[in-house]
Each structure stands twice: as C-alpha cells, then as structure tokens.
Amino acid sequence: MEKTAKSKKRLSTAKELNNIVAQFYLEGNDAKEKGVPVGWMPPMNGAIEIFYAMGLQPVFPENWSPVCAAFGLTPNNFEIAENMGFSRDLCGYLRNITGYIYGDMNGEHVPLGGLPEPDIILSAGGGCIPAMKILHTLERRFPDANIFSADLPQVPVTEIQQYHIDYAVKEMHRLIDFLCQVTGKTMDYDRLAEVVRISDKACELWDKIMSYRKYVPTPFSAAEIGIMFVMVTRQGTRIAVDFLEKVLDEVKERAKNGIGVIEDEKIRLFWDNIPLWYNMGIFNYFEKMGGVVVAETYSAAWSMRLDVDDPIKALALKSLWSYPMVSCVSIEKRKEMVLKACKEFKIDGAIFHSNKSCVPITMGQSDIRRALEKELGIPSVVIDADHMDDRNFSIAQFQTRVDAFMEMLLDSSHP
C-alpha cells in the first residue's frame, strides 16, 4: 500500500460525493463574486441553518482541512504555520488553516478555487481550545470581517439545564440580529422553520443509514465515511437530503441482499478518533484479512434530532450539544458511547487511533480500552498517527501492528 492512498469505495452513491464537495466550494467562490455575504464558522452548530435560511454563504475552515489533506496541500501549509511559530504538537486543523490563510490562499495550485475570503467570522465561544484558536487566527488575518463572538456555555450533555438552553436561545437571537445588521438582510422565520425541518430530515436519514451497518455483513465501511461532508456543510438544504436518500436506498438494498463490503466478512472492527484524512485508504487495509471497519466514534456526531416545532430552541440545543458530543465529552460518557456502539455493531476488535495532534479525543483511550476488554471482552490495538500530519504516521508500524492484531482476532474467532 502506498503511504498516501485513496480509499476504495463500494457505494456508487458515495462516488457522487466528489461532485457535491466541488459544488460546495465552487458555490462559495461564486457567492463571493455575486456579493453574497460569506461567513466562516466552526462546524456542528445551529449557525449553518440560520445562514441558509437568510441566504448567506457558510464556509467551514475546519472542514477545508481534510480537502487540503486529500489534495496534498498540507506540507506547505504546515511549513508556513511552523515558520510563524506554531508548534508541531498543535492540532493539525489549526496549523493547516493558519498556513493556508497566510499562504497563497487562492493561488493556481489551490484546488476548487480555494476559500472565498470572509465578510463575517463567527468566533466560537466553546469547543476545544484549538477550535477556538482557529477562529482567533482568522480574526487577525481578516481584520475587515465583521466578528460575532459567540458566548455559549460548555456544559456536558448530561448536565444541560433549562437556564443553559434559555441562554443559548438568546445567543441565537443575538446572532440573527447581528447578521441582519451587518448584511442588511432579514430573517424569514417561516423559511427558518423549513430549513430546520430539512436539517432534521438529514439527521433522520443519517441515523437510518448508520443503522444498516449493524447488518452482517455490513453494507458499507468507514472507507465511505466522507459522506458526512453533507452533514457538515449542507445541513438544512435539499442537497443533503436528496443525497442521503440515495445513499439510504443503496445501503438498504445491499443490506437486505446480504451484499457486504467484502465477500467474506470475518472480523468487525471499531475505529476510535478522527480518520487519517491524508490516507483514507488504510480503512481498506484490513479487508485482505477479512476485516471491515463497521463503526467509528465520529459518526455519532450527526445523530442529534431537532425539534421542528421550536426551530430556535432546536438550534440552540444543537449548538450546546455539538462539541460535547465529539471532543468536549467526559471520559465516562465516551466510554459509555464506545461500549454501546461496540455491542450494537457486534464488534470483534477495536482500533484506537492515538492522535498526536488531537488531545481532547485521544485523552482517556486507555480507560476506554480497559473497559472494552473487561466488560465486553473486546480486544483493541493502538495506532500512533495524526488526523492531518502524515509526518506523525508510519505505514510500516501501522501494518506490523494491524497484521499481528488481525492474526490474533482471526485465531480467537476460529479456535
């Protein structure tokens, strides 16, 4: 296997994703040219629905990083960030975006025209520290942009109280007032209700698609997880719903007909932590030994349903939940989520990506591994890598550990 490899896709609908990705970024540049206000923001919060409802253009710098990794732009971006004094130990998303915005952002070598410069920056008041710092770096680079500093409490999902929700609702109204003021647009609340309804529909479809992965053999693997692109960038649009409906139809058909990712599925695997965006092909590596990655930590992030009868409250709750569901979550809660997924998806073994530049999601992995072994008898292996920086990944080490782990799993499954 090459050091940097593309994943092998089995779903024909997932192959359509390339067009959807290209369309999103081209649309952003087109919007900029036409004078539509462009706002850069963190992913996974209720601002996206507000933007689409108001006819504004959202851009997600964090999501641009996997695109940079896929197109091989990261080495140059990292070099620029490191020359500015950003340590190699910092989050790869942060370093990549910093290098990107201080480099030749829209140069000829940049695919899809690059990102349109922001007129608005929504600065996060929650999430992990690097997520917040990405936005602060943007503020310095684009001093003419209008800044909205969100102030959301960071509360564990299990401890969200009514007063947190009331405060988040006020923040949503403050955001809408701010956007009306700086763009001269108005909010059509009927339109917002429709956008939230469509957004919730996407969550429902997402859950259904994921549930078919419980079938043995599983109809699709983590190699196709790029489909989450529509959940990050297109929630609240028909583009997401139409695409996910097609994916669901195909996945359902495959599951019902017993068509798996590989002909002879022997080992079902769980992946903890973010994928290696520069090397999605490693998800196919297990297949030669009958292994398929059928579930992962990341996919739970999009399972949150929205109360369509109360759109603003729904978006406030979504904003409170998003980061605490993925990165800012207690070790106890993560343990509970991983164990539940491993039970439901009939997992034989788990792969823990010890992610050098994402401390929040890596922290606590030893506790979770111990609990998996003790409570469910599921063994695991640790892979040292990085979600963005391939200098922190050794393919030889990966293959050695995975080969030994798979042999052990195969031996124990066929006594």
Ligand code: SF4
């Ligand atoms: S959760 Fe991890 S990957 Fe995401 S911004 Fe924070 S440090 Fe980076």
